[in-house]
Amino acid sequence: MKKQLLAAVGLIAIIPAAFAQNGNSRPQPVVQPLTIPLPADKPYPGTMQLKVDATDVARGIFHVRQTIPVAKLGKLTLLYPEWLPGKHAPRGAIAEMAGFKPTAGGKPLNWTRQPTDVHAFDIEVPAGVKSIDVAFDFLSPTRTSEGRVVVTPAMMNLQWEQVSLYPAGYFTRQIPVQLEVTLPDGWTGVAALDGLKVAGNRYSYAPTNYEVLVDSPMFAGRHFRKWDLGQNVTLNVVADEAKYLDARPDHVARHAALVSETVALFGSRPFDRYEFLLALTDELGGIGLEHHRSSENSRNRDYFTAWDENDHERGLLPHELVHSWNGKYRRPDKLWTPDYRTPMQGNLLWVYEGQTSYWDLVLAGRSGMQSKEMILAEWATHAGFYSVQPGREWRSVEDTTLDPVIGARKPKPFASWSRGEDYYNEGSLTWLEADLLIRQATNDAKSLDDFARAFFGGREGDWGQDSYNFDDVVAALNAVHPNDWARFLRDRLLTPGQGAPVRGIERAGYQLVWRDAPNVFDRDRMAQAKNYDLTHSLGMTINKDGDASAVLWDGPAFKADIVNGTKIVAVDGMSYSKDRLETAIRAATDGKTPVRLLVERGGRYRQIDLAYHGGLRWPHVEKVGSGPDWFDRLFAPKRAL
Template structure:
């Protein structure tokens, strides 16, 4: 007798209306009343998204007869008790899919994309069972050329087994695995390459003119470096980059054997492109970030994520390590595998320093707090976010930089953050023959101390649990790198970030302790005039650049529909731009840090 299996089927039933039809069949439903639930969030994106709100209709049947479903909370339904043992129960629903992002589901006449967490109901109590999913072709001639792109494995030996890139039946070992493999359907562009013997594919949806040879060649170098960094063999048998190219977009979400990426089509390389433009560097950095997550968070996980509760928030204070350290290595990997040079990498690091030091939130929130509060603050930004929140991505990357420098300098290059990451993989990573152990709050510090022999508690107390500025300049000095701070302009400042709409200028953020805040200006205020002269996107800079810090100006602004009058004493020109300068003299510590790809 075959072991119990959860059967799913999904079809783009009405692309024009953006509707999927999804079925879930449980052959051994709970006779006391089987429950079904849709996840409240998707792993990797720490915000309650309530995917169940996109269910348009839902119904159930057993043995050809309708079964009543009762909704018991915002994302859970329960079938009435059948009273029969091992009864089969099928729940069918229509899911609205119009979220063009890496997190949800999107469907129209041009393509279909979905994450399992957006469409596949969880049979509560049966999450451990293997799953079969029949991915069906939409009806109609226009979909004749559509193919399937997913890292799910074809269900060998099953009726309707899918062939490579074909519609049919795929298999997952459990519900958690089922929802960790996004799916793209359409007439997409497909390219392939191999890295360290692991087959990789790149699928691009949307109009584009990408130079596939350039892209796959660059990704091959990047992926091979990361595999060798952690050590062969790679933990995944194959890997898939799912890319959606649009006019303007940016984002990525990691999965165990794939990643979903959203980019501007102009970010992709094109035939005849010279060098490595900044936009392409950003796209390669995004690919690098999500690929590094194949180890750091998908298989090396914080304790809080090992339980995998999909119904509520999973709190951890460690996102600074899992997102921040990944943000450090994403660009460093580009340097070490030769896709960018040291000058470009130092520019990227300097930009991150400026980003962190620009926002006052770094003085009010620690990295541990930022990690814990991601569910309510980082992923719910508002006009005051720069004043109250520090990014565990950006500052976490700087902490990784500072820790790497501290370890290398303190051990004369014997131990580095590379060693810590590889030790984390060996001790905590989930892989063949090793179940993996969740990372606790102090484990990274303790491991770094064990490897280096250094006392690192003061460093972690200040960098992770404190708000003091990271002392990067003295840390960089032994490596022959000088950190300089520069003024971005000579124009005195209001101390506010502005946004424009047509010919209007509005305050988007008023920074803490700024001249604008002291004068009473607020986010949302529409600037009308400065000293009696109209403010427009073109006139604001000329109106201010003729002044000097300490001068007083009169500002008229609308707050809602009320005209208000403010007196603002201008502040000093912003000096939030930073530059890292390499000393030409040969430096052994620096060479071991930035050129140690061969060691991996």
């Protein structure tokens, strides 16, 4: 043994020499000095002037002119925003920026882009120059294949981070800026910025800081209405056509009730005013994005005019409003950054987004924005999906908080195995369990409402940021009801391999069941998406053209080598239709008959027999026994108390 060991040691010693003697070229890395100054919490000397010409609606081009005071001669580094609040990832639209031209006194200035940070522009400032002028164009996408469409013939969504730069080396809250924007004739624009002056189609605002500017986007449109919802909250709506602005008094009253219920929950307002920006459109790119004193929202154009058919659509505004408290005012400490170049870390997004996703449903129920049936159906859909999601085996909910960076919301080949941004919906179900645990342990004397008021409620009108960490969340929960909350959260959210998150549903006196017809949430979302979700039967979703997507890992379709993009051509020898497929799935419940499909992919056809005999299955929740209905207590309005 000793002799063999010595021989092995000798062989190991020879290996480095062999690598060194092979004669191949061996370069050394080029040293890349860090030349971009880090942000400092000190005032920037002077106020930037930002002018945006947004009148080129036909081509969707924003023309930008920006004047930036300079502190000294030499190199000035300007940054285009990259890491954007609310997106939890580097989503800066640098690819759409073109025509960059810096000048001083009308003379062009030399500039270079940082090769290791394409969002950074170095400009040489000559002696005697007090300010520079920068011109560029933002070429907004004109079709969805290029990105989110932000300009249509009837409306636009102006996000100031897309049409501005800021100097490196300063906290964005320390950089003063004054905005002027020119809109198309006859359009109305709204942004949560102060000191508005309107001259014709030119909107100008009082100086603010760059952080507030980026946090205060504008919706503008040809067809516009607004409603006062109370509590210094306004509902501002633009629409594809004027007829879609026909909201009934009851519709507005429910939005006002939402505001009242939200303030009643948290006990104070982290804003002096709040602007709902709502686009009713089939043309503008979809959005739901939170800000401190406003939110960007888009819904179906018939949001008001087909009110009863849009129950499933009415959870967005509650979600974005709650974010003013949870996400904007109280923010995870690693998600808050001093500028838009510093990377964000989203490990507590199961609070930021997960608890917001809980409160949006609760508040929708308390205000009448959504029906109890729709809310329970949504929880059933999510719980049902997590009951069959194989990716839970290896990936925790907390790890999915990195998915905005990893996946960037692009389509995935087998999303049920890789997982996605599950901190939203699984977070919601986890907070449902926490709420009912507290309620039942205290005989309904305490609830998650008490946590929300203590943790997210603050000084009235404070629209700064107050950061927190995991231990702060645990301490606040223990202050409401002593429990091993650290273990509760770690087991459910930080640990993979957990069972389906149904304990909250069960605590409410309900259970997850399966039926051969979709719940109302699945029914309506399938109608809107024009697809057929067979996750719990064949293990795939099929669009109106017969194309498969969302193939469930290790499900029947997966085992038959069906992948995303496979086309279902025929069912039992007849051309594909939803009804024929339903009939085939029902027939297969005899335990003998297969679901026979003709499929095509890449011009190649094959017939397959799916060995599935379980019938049509969609998740529902149903009441168990005669005990109390905790959901009724949960959805009981608070504003009259």
